[in-house]
Amino acid sequence: MAWISLVLAGICEMFGVMMINKVNKERTWQALVLLIIGFSASFIFLAYAMKTLPMGTAYAVWTGIGASGGALLSMIFYGESKDWKRLLFIAMILGAAVGLKLIS
Incomplete structure (x- = not known):
């Protein structure tokens, strides 16, 4: 259950990052509320995961x-560069997170 919580924390973190961009573009109170909700949920899920998982592992995966x-969402929704080198390093980050799961 801790790993599921940690993945949910990461997804909420991604949502929060997307809302930072939305707040910077729109400056609406709805976007700000969504930003706060996204990051709050992220921290709640992370805290739950850290009750079981080691802090270093949980933080690194999160x-x-x-x-x-x-980075992937910005490529999809905001047209940022999809250069193969960038994708390679993103894959390396995700590979490291999977590696931490395999040894934990």
Whole structure:
């Protein structure tokens, strides 16, 4: 259950990052509320996961999902570069997160 919670925390982190971009573009209170909800849910799920998982592992996986997911979403929704080198390093981040799961 802790790993599911950790993945949910990463997904909420990705949502929060998307809302940062939305707040910067729109400046609406709805976007700000969604940003706060996204990051709050992310921290709640992360805290739950850290009751079972080691802090270093949980934090590394959480940031890996958030960073790589945010980069992928920006490529999909905002037309950022899809250069093969960028995709390679995103895959390496995700591979490291999977590796941490396999050894934990």
